[in-house]
Amino acid sequence: xxxxxxxxxxxxxxxxxxxxxxxxxxxxxxxxxxxxxxxxxxxxxxxxxxxxxxxxxxxxxxxxxxxxxxxxxxxxxxxxxxxxxxxxxxxxxxxxxxxxxxxxxxxxxxxxxxxxxxxxxxxxxxxxxxxxxxxxxxxxxxxxxxxxxxxxxxxxxxxxxxxxxxxxxxxxxxxxxxxxxxxxxxxxxxxxxxxxxxxxxxxxxxxxxxxxxxxxxxxxxxxxxxxxxxxxxxxxxxxxxxxxxxxxxxxxxxxxxxxxxxxxxxxxxxxxxxxxxxxxxxxxxxxxxxxxxxxxxxxxxxxxxxxxxxxxxxxxxxxxxxxxxxxxxxxxxxxxxxxxxxxxxxxxxxxxxxxxxxxxxxxxxxxxxxxxxxxx
Numbered sequence: 019x020x021x022x023x024x025x026x027x028x029x030x031x032x033x034x035x036x037x038x039x040x041x042x043x044x045x046x047x048x049x050x051x052x053x054x055x056x057x058x059x060x061x062x063x064x065x066x067x068x069x070x071x072x073x074x075x076x077x078x079x080x081x082x083x084x085x086x087x088x089x090x091x092x093x094x095x096x097x098x099x100x101x102x103x104x105x106x107x108x109x110x111x112x113x114x115x116x117x118x119x120x121x122x123x124x125x126x127x128x129x130x131x132x133x134x135x136x137x138x139x140x141x142x143x144x145x146x147x148x149x150x151x152x153x154x155x156x157x158x159x160x161x162x163x164x165x166x167x168x169x170x171x172x173x174x175x176x177x178x179x180x181x182x183x184x185x186x187x188x189x190x191x192x193x194x195x196x197x198x199x200x201x202x203x204x205x206x207x208x209x210x211x212x213x214x215x216x217x218x219x220x221x222x223x224x225x226x227x228x229x230x231x232x233x234x235x236x237x238x239x240x241x242x243x244x245x246x247x248x249x250x251x252x253x254x255x256x257x258x259x260x261x262x263x264x265x266x267x268x269x270x271x272x273x274x275x276x277x278x279x280x281x282x283x284x285x286x287x288x289x290x291x292x293x294x295x296x297x298x299x300x301x302x303x304x305x306x307x308x309x310x311x312x313x314x315x316x317x318x319x320x321x322x323x324x325x326x327x328x329x330x331x332x333x334x335x336x337x338x339x340x341x342x343x344x345x346x347x348x349x350x351x352x353x354x355x356x357x358x359x360x361x362x363x364x365x366x367x368x369x370x371x372x373x374x375x376x377x378x379x380x381x382x383x384x385x386x387x388x389x390x391x392x393x394x
Contacts, residue, residue: 049162053155060151070146075251075264077154080271082169082247085161085324090240090303094233095279097299107276111269113234117241118265127255129264133246133320134254138183139174142253149381150176153374160370167370168322173247175378181385183319184378188371190313191322195329198309202333205305207340221296229300236307242314243323306330328367332360 063070091110098106118129125132153176160167178184313321339352379386
């Protein structure tokens with residue numbers, strides 16, 4: 019059936035990219051209106067430091083969790099679609115409250131598990147510039163476009179006042195990507211035959227509580243790594259009122275996310291091979307949790323969990339393609355599909371990295387001087 023042309027515009031006269039932009043703006047009128055309102059508020063509120071701090075935090079909290087939901091609770095949502103959304107929300111929400119409460123008590127008001135005490139991020143912002151408040155809005159747009167952008171790069175880089183810290187975060191994140199990619203290849207190549215032979219048919223009832231435990235553990239470890247991305251707008255030591263506001267807002271934001279079943283970004287998880295199967299989701303979460311826990315213990319330097327996650331999924335897809343197809347033609351087709359998925363996710367994450375580096379250069383004079391001094 020031929021695709022109907024839009025009666026209000028000559029599609030043949032536009033380039034493919036231009037029409038895609040037109041189509042996006044047409045479908046996303048309400049979302050773009052909200053973005054315009056948020057940008058306007060950000061411009062008005064930036065000079066008022068205390069108000070800008072909480073407004074930026076609120077945007078960062080929702081945008082970071084909405085984008086990073088694919089990593090930690092994406093497989094959880096995908097494999098529990100028949101469950102009531104509020105059961106899923108309460109389970110993950112209470113884990114969040116417990117995890118950040120421990121950090122707040124143990125580290126004397128710090129909810130980031132000391133990720134914001136590294137050199138270059140240890141000073142809370144005393145004033146804000148417009149682009150710092152706008153960074154979470156950029157993240158919201160990228161999330162709407164289903165781009166797995168690193169919230170660590172996009173949100174932390176605009177507050178980092180030392181180029182060496184940005185380089186350290188990048189190095190740790192890239193190492194995490196390659197570790198996850200090659201570990202996934204090895205793990206799923208071995209598991210694929212086991213999956214084919216023993217994990218057929220309807221999953222046993224024990225898989226569901228096992229997956230909830232595994233997903234909950236992964237969620238807790240992720241919070242230990244990425245709570246810094248949300249708390250970067252706030253004082254490095256929160257008092258009781260600030261901690262309550264921080265925890266309560268994120269808890270309610272999680273409720274909205276579960277109600278919308280992960281929103282647009284959830285499609286990145288759903289398109290992967292067998293990820294809606296509770297058994298496959300459990301294995302993905304278990305391997306991912308081990309990797310994140312290792313890097314948490316490795317150093318206090320923040321890292322991009324997004325890059326680790328896309329490395330894990332990319333390696334998994336490649337491994338399944340290698341192990342599953344015995345015929346050469348089918349194997350080539352599956353390898354091409356796996357390569358396209360992995361490269362597409364990597365390109366989108368790379369775009370987010372470039373945007374974050376440009377913002378960091380524009381905002382921070384000290385970083386500009388360091389970088390230009392090194393180059394010239």
